[in-house]
Amino acid sequence: MKFSNILVPFDKSAHAVHALEIAKGLAEEDPAIQLHVVGIIFLSEMPPSLGLEANPYQSVPPLTVDPDLYKQLVEAALAREKEDMGAAIGTLLDGLPNPVQVLAVNAPSVVDGINDYAHDHGCDLIVMGSRGLGVLRGMLGSVSYGVLRSADVPVLIAKEAEKE
Template sequence: MWCKKMLVAYDGSAPSHRALEVTREIAAQNPAVEVVLVHVMRLFSSGSAAAGMDTVMVDDAMAIRGELEAIAEAMVNPAEVKVLKGTSPADLIVNCAKEEGCDLIIMGSRGQGGVKGFLGSVSYAVTKESPMTVLIAKEGDCR
């Protein structure tokens, strides 16, 4: 198979759910294909007044991590979960894929804040910066 290791970016949005479905379909073709499930916790500079916001972001990231760990356990393929923290989600995703030796990145067409019908800024930046193939999963069933 042309793909040996995939990274899937997940944020809980409908397009990222579709990215997981596509990942499962590709991975099912070969149980030796490794999968890296990634969630990005975007860090913003915040003052002391926003300390409560920081707690909410960490809580949300840990909830998604738990969801991804359950998905990883249910997969036949070797799978690991990573929560990436930083200010540039696209750079974090591309750098993680490089470090992990992935030859495919799968992600949704837009994230939680994206406008339906348009490629999100993170998806666009990943496709622009990635040296490996990027598969963009669109929301909905295209069969």
């Protein structure tokens, strides 16, 4: 099976960097293979209100957020994530003749974001690390397992070698 459009979900972890190295190796076989390195962040499109706690004993009334301001905040968060991804990737992809897209997207969940991106951009392979940096991983379950279970395309889980 030959792949032409590879998605690498990227959370800046060592496992994600390892997955990107594997995807780069696959892409080097054919300069027409396109790589999509995508960071998924989940911010709601527009919260009805933000209930902030000043301290554990006294609630602050919910704040209404201006929709335009919130959109700007989401766009700023995506831009910051893309910049942080670029720093984590460093020079790893330098010299690769393949087309590479590095971007951050907003999604309701990381698993949905990965699957939606793969579907919307015609990706035919997902290469991802076996573990990442997700704060809610323990509560929500493994993102890699969720993608493996629900993706419509092949998923390569890149397990990083044990360090001795």
